Amino acid sequence: MAEAIPRYHHGNLRAELLASAERKLETTGVQGLSLRELAREIGVSHGAPRQHFPDKQALLDALAVLGFDRLGRELDAALGEAEGAFADRLTVFARTYVRFATAHPALLALMFARKDRPDAPELLEANGRAFAAPVALIAGAQAAGEIDSDDPDRVAMALLATIQGLASIITGGMIGDRPVDAVVSGTIETLLRGLRPAR
């Protein structure tokens, strides 16, 4: 915290830019994120950020990678502690993911903004690392026969789609005033049991 005297060499510009950018991102969205404004707030000239990020997109990409890292750590932590049946651990995964999505909606959007970033190997890597634990969870459950594995790929896809869709729907504000955790566990339960009525 020694922000007292603004030295010529800031010393920690890159990290502070990222921190400031992430703060701004969640309050104003990507549209309202301005490199010049960040520089102004930090107390540095408008050209300084260029030394660390060649352009604005590079800053956004770095933010996305940090987001994947953080998400990965949260998933690892949550799933590391989770014990019990597959259903319970799956619910933990869903809740952790949804919690991250609601806590950092703009950041999550940035992470999956593949529209304009067709190729970004670092992002793909970060993505893979982040979801390592849940992927292992699913694979393990299939190997142990806890879930259907006629077509493992299909089952995994349905699972990920549902959780991703949950996050979309919740961050989109489409669940009204329903309690988030109840919606999440209810959806997981429904998914496990199937939509068809029990005979």
Added chain:
Amino acid sequence: MAEAIPRYHHGNLRAELLASAERKLETTGVQGLSLRELAREIGVSHGAPRQHFPDKQALLDALAVLGFDRLGRELDAALGEAEGAFADRLTVFARTYVRFATAHPALLALMFARKDRPDAPELLEANGRAFAAPVALIAGAQAAGEIDSDDPDRVAMALLATIQGLASIITGGMIGDRPVDAVVSGTIETLLRGLRPAR
């Protein structure tokens, strides 16, 4: 047609702005959409769009409403023709939605960009109209006992989440080279049957 002589009064500026904007949107994304550039292409001064849209967000909102209208028409048409069991009609819904999502990813993102538009009644209305047919489909199936209705809300939520998630995953390019229609119908089948192994 008849673009020959650029008259002072364009006569159809609003509609042409929307058409041009939608075209540009899918090629360059929201970021690359510039009011001035649109005006330039249409051959009108940079201030002209302001007569029809007070600001850029108004143009984007209008685009989103048009998107909901179009999606609604496609869903109505597809579900109107669909016959057979609930599972089949559900698959038709999912395919139609996913097809729309892949055909107009940027437009869809705009439609659900609630992040910065907390309240926009016209968008909510358009949203409701667009999904009238699938909502009726689900309600009907629950009434007819074709799907579980212990908690209708929960079931509907799981269904919509899965389909929305499918669209996200597919437009995000996360299905690799798997055939889209197979992924869609496989996911729906898995959802109907449930993840737990058949005893």
Added chain:
DNA sequence: CTAGAATCTAGTCAGTGTCTAGAAATGTAG
């Protein structure tokens, strides 16, 4: 201590969204 590299400043440029005043076309009474 001193060169060279890394970092930051300051100035510039084209481009953008928004705002204004006013010109031009259209519609509407009389």
Added chain:
DNA sequence: CTACATTTCTAGACACTGACTAGATTCTAG
């Protein structure tokens, strides 16, 4: 047909942005 009011468009301006450049300052090896 004419006069007027309204709609639609033009033209100029402003503050802002991301990007580029040259040069000043600081840090760091050797």
